Amino acid sequence: MILRMSTLFLRTLREDPVDAEVPSHRLLVRAGYIRRVAPGIFSWLPLGYRVLRNVERVIREEMDRSGGQEVHFPALIPREPYEATGRWTEYGDGIFRLRDRKDGDYLLGPTHEELFTLLVKDLYSSYKDLPLSLYQIQTKYRDEARPRAGILRGREFVMKDSYSFDLDDAGQQRSYEKHRQAYIRIFDRLGLDYVIVAATSGAMGGSASEEFLAPAETGEDTFVRSPGGYAANVEAVVTPAPGPVASVDVPAAHVEDTPDTPTIETLVALANDRFPRPDRRWNAGDTLKNVVVTLRQPDGTRTPLVVGIPGDREVDLRRLEAAVQPAEVEPFTDADFASNPTLVRGYIGPASFETGEASQYLGAEATAKIRYLLDPRVVEGTRWITGANAPGRHVFDLVAGRDFTADGTVEAAEVRAGDPAPDGSGPLELARGIEIGHIFQLGRKYAEALDLKVLDETGTLVTVTMGSYGIGVSRAVAAIAEQTHDDAGLVWPREVAPADVQIVAAGRDDAVFQAADRLASDLDEAGIRVLYDDRRNVSTGVKFADSELIGVPTIVIVGRGLGEGTIEVKDRRSGERVHVPVTDAVVHLVELCRR
RNA sequence: CGGGGUAUGGCGCAGUUUGGCAGCGCGUCCGCUUUGGGAGCGGAAGGCCCCCGGUUCAAAUCCGGGUACCCCGACCA
Numbered sequence: 056m057i058l059r060m061s062t063l064f065l066r067t068l069r070e071d072p073v074d075a076e077v078p079s080h081r082l083l084v085r086a087g088y089i090r091r092v093a094p095g096i097f098s099w100l101p102l103g104y105r106v107l108r109n110v111e112r113v114i115r116e117e118m119d120r121s122g123g124q125e126v127h128f129p130a131l132i133p134r135e136p137y138e139a140t141g142r143w144t145e146y147g148d149g150i151f152r153l154r155d156r157k158d159g160d161y162l163l164g165p166t167h168e169e170l171f172t173l174l175v176k177d178l179y180s181s182y183k184d185l186p187l188s189l190y191q192i193q194t195k196y197r198d199e200a201r202p203r204a205g206i207l208r209g210r211e212f213v214m215k216d217s218y219s220f221d222l223d224d225a226g227q228q229r230s231y232e233k234h235r236q237a238y239i240r241i242f243d244r245l246g247l248d249y250v251i252v253a254a255t256s257g258a259m260g261g262s263a264s265e266e267f268l269a270p271a272e273t274g275e276d277t278f279v280r281s282p283g284g285y286a287a288n289v290e291a292v293v294t295p296a297p298g299p300v301a302s303v304d305v306p307a308a309h310v311e312d313t314p315d316t317p318t319i320e321t322l323v324a325l326a327n328d329r330f331p332r333p334d335r336r337w338n339a340g341d342t343l344k345n346v347v348v349t350l351r352q353p354d355g356t357r358t359p360l361v362v363g364i365p366g367d368r369e370v371d372l373r374r375l376e377a378a379v380q381p382a383e384v385e386p387f388t389d390a391d392f393a394s395n396p397t398l399v400r401g402y403i404g405p406a407s408f409e410t411g412e413a414s415q416y417l418g419a420e421a422t423a424k425i426r427y428l429l430d431p432r433v434v435e436g437t438r439w440i441t442g443a444n445a446p447g448r449h450v451f452d453l454v455a456g457r458d459f460t461a462d463g464t465v466e467a468a469e470v471r472a473g474d475p476a477p478d479g480s481g482p483l484e485l486a487r488g489i490e491i492g493h494i495f496q497l498g499r500k501y502a503e504a505l506d507l508k509v510l511d512e513t514g515t516l517v518t519v520t521m522g523s524y525g526i527g528v529s530r531a532v533a534a535i536a537e538q539t540h541d542d543a544g545l546v547w548p549r550e551v552a553p554a555d556v557q558i559v560a561a562g563r564d565d566a567v568f569q570a571a572d573r574l575a576s577d578l579d580e581a582g583i584r585v586l587y588d589d590r591r592n593v594s595t596g597v598k599f600a601d602s603e604l605i606g607v608p609t610i611v612i613v614g615r616g617l618g619e620g621t622i623e624v625k626d627r628r629s630g631e632r633v634h635v636p637v638t639d640a641v642v643h644l645v646e647l648c649r650r
Numbered sequence: 651c652g653g654g655g656u657a658u659g660g661c662g663c664a665g666u667u668u669g670g671c672a673g674c675g676c677g678u679c680c681g682c683u684u685u686g687g688g689a690g691c692g693g694a695a696g697g698c699c700c701c702c703g704g705u706u707c708a709a710a711u712c713c714g715g716g717u718a719c720c721c722c723g724a725c726c727a
Contacts, residue, residue, distance in 0.1 A: 069676060069688065070662050074720055094719070200651090203721090317727065346725060362725090370725055386651090386725060401727055442727080563685045596687035614686060 057579050058554060060588045060601075064101050067601050077273040079536035080205025082545050086604045095202025095210035102605065103532075105553040107213065110531050111192055113244050113550060114215050121237035123190045123217055128170045130194050134160035136169035140504040147383070151196045151210075163196035168501045168523060171218040175519070176507040182222050185509065185519070186230055190217030192528060204273060206533045207489065213529040218497075219522040222511060227520045231263070231496055234524045238267055238492050245531060246548025248538055250488060252278045253287035254495070255377040264291075264495030268488030269534040276490050279470060283480025289470045290377035294431040295477045305438050308406070308413045308458050314447040317401030319344060319366040322449060326440060330451065342366030343439035343453070345403040345417075348375070349385040350426075359387065359395055361417050363405060363441075363461065364430035368468040375467035397423045397444070404442035404450060405459035413458035416444055420460070428465035429455070489534045490527065497521040539628075545606030546628050554586035555648040557607035561595045561614030570637065571613040574622070577641045583648050603627070609647060611640070 065087040074091075075081040083089045088103030099107055115125065137143040143162070151163040164170075171189055179187070195214045202210050219230035235251075242249050247269050254266040266288055268278055277289040287293075311330060316322040319339050326337040344366040351357050360379070362370055376384045392400055397416075405427060407416035417427035433439070435456030443450040453459065472485040499518045501507070508516045527534075532551070539546040549555060556578060560571040568589065575587045586607055588598045595614070602610045612623040612632075621634040624643065635643045 066660085066677080068661060073656090073662070076721075319727075344727060346727060348725065366727090370727095372725060375725085384725080387727090403727065559686095561686050592685095594685055594687085594689060596685090596689080599687050601688090612686080 056584065057575050058101070058586045060586065061590045063586075067604055075205060077204040077207065077537065078540050079207065079273070079533040082540055082604070082606075083205060083533070083536060086545055086606065088545075089206060091205075093210075095199055095208065097206055097209060097211075102553045106532055106547065106551050107529060109551040109553075110245060110528055110535075111213075111215075114192065114241055114526060114528065117237045117241045117244070118190050118215070118217065120240075121188070121233050123188045123237075125191060126174070126189050127191050128164070128167050128174075128193060130164050130196065132162055132164050132170065134162065136173055136505070137162060140169055140501060142169070148200070149197055151198050164193070165195055165197045166214075166525070167191070167193065167216055168218065168497070168521075169505065172501045172505045172507050172521070175220055176505060179220075180509055182509050182511045182517075185220055185222050186226050187220040188217060188230060188233075189220075190215060190524075204533070206529045207273065207537075208275065209529065212527065215526040215528050217524045219524070220507075220519050221521075222509065222517065222519065224520060227496055227498075227522055231494060231522050234494050234522065235265070238494065238524070238526070241526065242267060242269075242491065244550050245535060246539070246550060247491065247531070247535060249491065250278065250280070250286050252488075253285075253291045254493065255288065255290045255380070264493065266490050267492030267494075269491050269538060270486055270488045271534065271537040272487055273537055274487040274489040276488050277470075277485060278488055279474075279476070279483040279485055281476030281478055281480045281483055283476065283478045285476050285478040285480065289371065289485075290374050292374075292466070292470045292483070293477045294466060294468070295475055295479070297432055297434055305454050305457075306452050308408075308450050308453045310408050310443045310445075310448055310450045312447060313449040316447070316449065322440065323366075326449075326451075337440070339367035340365050341438075341440055343404070343433065343441035344368075345405065345442060346370045347387045347391075347398055347403060349387050349391055350379055350382040351385055352382050357385070359391065359398070359425050361398075361403060361405075361425055361427045362430070362465060362467050363427065363433055364468045365432055368430070370467050371469040374469070375465065378465050378467055395423075395425070398425070399442065399444050399446055402442035402444060402446055402448060404444050404453070405461065406450065406453060407444055408450065413450075413453065415459060418460065418462050427461045428463050428467070429461040430468045431464045431466070432468070433461075433464075489530065489537065491531050491534050492524075492526045494524045495522065497523045540606070543600075544604035547606045547608060549608045549648065552584075552606070552608050554584040554607045556583055556609045556611055556644055557586040557588065557602050557605065558611045558613060559588045559595075559598045559602055560590075561598065561612050563591075566617060567613055570617055570622075574611065574613060574637075574640055578644060581641055581645050583645060609644065611644065 067087050068085045071081050072084045075084055087100055089097045089099055092098055134143055150165050153161050192215045196211055199210050202208055221227040221230055249267050249269045252266050252268055254264045268276055279292055280286045313325050316325050319342055323337050323339055343363050346362045348360050349357050350360050405417045406413040415421045417425050433455050437455045439453050440449055440451050441453055473482045476483050499520050502519045502521055507519045511517050536545055558571050558575055560567050575585050578585050608627050610625040610627055616622055620637050622640055623632050624635050625632045
């Protein structure tokens with residue numbers, strides 16, 4: 056098919072849209088691929104919709120190839136299935152809810168684990184039916200707190216989600232691996248640069264999980280890489296246990312007056328001034344910082360949590376939140392401090408000294424029973440300066456294990472470039488990426504909640520084990536745009552481009568348009584997808600600029616070369632131009648596009 | 651949820667300080683010229699100046715209230 060620009064529903068913008076910050080958003084709007092309708096909600100115009108459908112096509116081909124079967128669920132879903140799995144409440148404000156005329160509760164599907172599970176339960180009941188892999192490409196709805204960056208994080212977006220159903224863990228492992236391979240083929244074909252990283256499973260629940268991240272500055276996920284090949288989302292980075300602590304005689308813990316030291320900085324300064332160490336100066340890493348937050352459970356229960364980390368680290372909220380799933384982390388407010396008078400702002404510590412000796416102040420053993428979790432770096436035998444639970448007082452030489460314990464450890468401290476990698480291969484490197492795919496082994500969470508069981512060989516009912524696999528289809532379009540654009544515009548990989556070739560008729564002679572017309576129809580007949588700039592009333596400069604903005608991989612300029620019987624073939628990505636005799640043009644271009 | 655900003659023709663913006671005919675560039679339409687890097691001249695269409703209320707002879711502009719959108723942040727003990 057030939058797309059003629061004289062009639063194409065397209066208006067490119069000369070200026071950047073004012074509300075677009077990231078390149079993909081800016082260029083997709085400027086080049087006439089998408090238009091904003093509401094925050095995080097976009098319309099797809101002809102060129103954009105072609106790209107989206109191309110991405111879908113690649114995904115379908117590879118999913119089908121790996122044995123997946125396509126189905127299609129509604130986006131409008133009744134409350135009951137989500138009630139059964141607890142997600143009606145667990146999702147909180149994150150879903151769009153609505154009522155029908157009879158006051159029935161509905162939601163716009165944020166993801167479809169429940170419906171897939173119920174459908175299989177509805178039809179299948181034997182081990183002979185498994186394994187099974189189903190997928191759909193669906194519009195999903197999530198009421199994001201802050202939609203941003205165009206189609207990178209929208210409230211309505213297109214997602215491919217698939218689910219595997221297996222009798223046992225070994226089967227699930229095989230299904231997982233199959234999906235992993237399919238994803239590798241998909242993202243390779245889409246021309247994306249990507250990294251597979253260890254991940255946390257988030258709101259879906261489940262165990263083993265990996266993300267496909269497309270490295271990009273505008274990405275919302277931070278991930279790490281080690282020289283030895285370890286890669287993980289920061290949320291999933293495991294802090295390697297430090298070696299055993301050299302046993303030195305640490306004097307008994309002692310409380311000191313440290314007036315006006317509510318921050319680590321002021322505390323360290325005062326310690327160096329008033330309580331100097333003989334061997335070196337105190338630093339922030341000698342202090343144990345105790346951060347208090349509120350955990351809000353899905354059922355609305357709010358409880359305080361204190362996290363102890365070395366004072367030279369900050370708490371990474373997203374890591375903490377990943378660690379306490381499905382609870383949400385909220386800041387500890389003034390009101391919270393008021394209702395928890397045992398917590399002295401700025402001077403919180405794990406031990407109290409009412410009797411002159413260290414006794415547990417935080418944690419399950421203490422009277423207040425405030426949950427207390429420690430950073431993995433705070434191992435037994437380490438020695439700290441920390442709050443003494445009284446204004447203007449800190450305790451020195453407090454030894455973990457000797458003077459206090461905690462209710463466990465938590466991965467909540469920020470990850471820094473240069474931190475040791477868990478695989479021991481050296482320092483971690485940090486980078487940002489866009490999450491384009493996520494695969495994980497769900498296990499039996501949904502099958503149990505919705506009672507999906509089959510009979511095995513022995514006639515026993517067994518709960519099916521599931522995997523869940525997502526690809527952000529519309530987000531992949533943005534990710535490609537983020538990775539492959541340049542100053543002049545978009546640069547599509549051929550597989551997803553709205554056309555293979557953009558013909559620019561440059562000049563005003565009828566001969567130019569006649570030659571361009573003929574080339575367009577010859578290419579079309581040869582099966583090449585053609586975008587043809589046949590506009591007569593537009594200057595050549597505008598056509599060139601538009602061709603670069605639109606980003607079709609091969610641009611053919613039919614114009615002044617005709618005198619010598621040639622056309623120009625320009626590679627959008629490299630900018631390289633070659634002159635090709637008109638007589639060879641079709642053969643040349645067909646070969647170029649099929650390569 | 652907190653902070654900052656914005657709201658004027660399809661898009662980008664000026665005008666608001668100091669109240670007085672609603673403007674500019676791009677785009678669109680008509681005519682003529684032009685056509686290898688975002689053309690020229692002439693003419694034209696297109697507006698609830700976010701909404702509600704107030705002050706005033708007079709409000710895009712001042713006052714009060716509201717709404718929407720954009721960006722940043724979300725713990726720093």
